Amino acid sequence: MKIALLGYGKMGKTIERLALESGHSIVFKSWVESSEGNIEDAEVAIEFSSPEAAVSNIKKALEADLPIVSGTTGWLESYDEMVKLCEKRNGSFIYASNFSVGVNLFFSINEYAAKLMAQWKEYDVSVEETHHLEKKDAPSGTAITIAENILKYNSKKEWNLDSTSDEVLSITAKREEDVKGTHIVSYESNIDTISLKHEAHSREGFAKGAILAAEWLKDKKGVFSMKDVLGLTNAD
Numbered sequence: 748m749k750i751a752l753l754g755y756g757k758m759g760k761t762i763e764r765l766a767l768e769s770g771h772s773i774v775f776k777s778w779v780e781s782s783e784g785n786i787e788d789a790e791v792a793i794e795f796s797s798p799e800a801a802v803s804n805i806k807k808a809l810e811a812d813l814p815i816v817s818g819t820t821g822w823l824e825s826y827d828e829m830v831k832l833c834e835k836r837n838g839s840f841i842y843a844s845n846f847s848v849g850v851n852l853f854f855s856i857n858e859y860a861a862k863l864m865a866q867w868k869e870y871d872v873s874v875e876e877t878h879h880l881e882k883k884d885a886p887s888g889t890a891i892t893i894a895e896n897i898l899k900y901n902s903k904k905e906w907n908l909d910s911t912s913d914e915v916l917s918i919t920a921k922r923e924e925d926v927k928g929t930h931i932v933s934y935e936s937n938i939d940t941i942s943l944k945h946e947a948h949s950r951e952g953f954a955k956g957a958i959l960a961a962e963w964l965k966d967k968k969g970v971f972s973m974k975d976v977l978g979l980t981n982a983d
């Protein structure tokens with residue numbers, strides 16, 4: 748597979764290494780200052796850039812008729828616009844807040860737990876995420892996905908950072924040196940606490956998942972999710 752890498756930072760470089768090890772080639776890469784290679788030579792684009800750059804990267808790929816896998820977080824107010832553009836161009840598009848297989852299994856476990864716990868009103872649910880110091884957005888995209896899936900079943904109406912209101916699902920975002928990504932969902936009562944935790948040990952899981960998504964998407968048309976790629980279903 749001939750890959751265009753839009754964004755060549757921590758994730759772009761990890762994807763490059765693992766893609767080359769799997770026999771793929773990188774024919775184009777771009778970062779904030781410059782670019783290398785020809786995007787026209789690519790069969791698929793993978794973009795991990797910044798909240799400010801994601802929309803123009805996705806447009807660039809769709810306008811070049813390239814299937815696009817986007818992992819950048821913090822730009823989702825423009826998601827519907829990108830879906831419309833993909834449909835208009837009869838293109839192919841996957842966004843995931845987290846491409847790792849483990850986190851996507853965690854998403855399914857989280858939905859199952861949210862559905863089960865909804866009837867046990869003595870437990871109050873909260874979400875905590877911890878990431879490295881360079882992370883630009885808070886809360887993480889993964890924490891937002893987790894929170895939105897809990898809200899499908901819980902009586903709380905919305906999520907917010909550091910909320911103290913009973914009506915609101917609180918997300919706490921911590922920043923610590925070199926943490927790759929840790930997410931914890933806690934159900935707390937006066938008697939006990941039930942916690943679900945996912946901890947990434949490296950960026951390889953995110954990168955492998957993005958390459959898997961690109962291989963899966965390459966010959967398809969439409970807008971998909973990692974649930975489609977992995978054949979995962981919802982909690983019911």
Ligand SMILES: NC(=O)C1=CN([C@@H]2O[C@H](COP(=O)(O)OP(=O)(O)OC[C@H]3O[C@@H](n4cnc5c(N)ncnc54)[C@H](O)[C@@H]3O)[C@@H](O)[C@H]2O)C=CC1
Pocket residue numbers: 753754755756757758759777778779780795796797798799800817818819820821843844845846847953
């Ligand atoms: N969905 C997932 O599985 C994962 C998502 N991420 C997300 O991916 C994004 C990138 O993460 P990292 O690689 O760790 O960041 P990074 O800061 O190490 O790299 C970002 C890259 O994007 C480039 N870039 C930034 N602004 C640009 C612009 N205006 N035009 C062109 N290139 C631009 C930078 O030059 C750099 O090469 C973040 O939003 C992060 O939250 C990170 C890991 C996993």
Ligand SMILES: O=C(O)C1=N[C@H](C(=O)O)C[C@H](O)C1
Pocket residue numbers: 820844845878882883886887888889890927928929
């Ligand atoms: O910025 C990161 O590093 C990560 N970002 C994603 C997010 O915002 O959820 C995924 C992963 O947790 C690493």
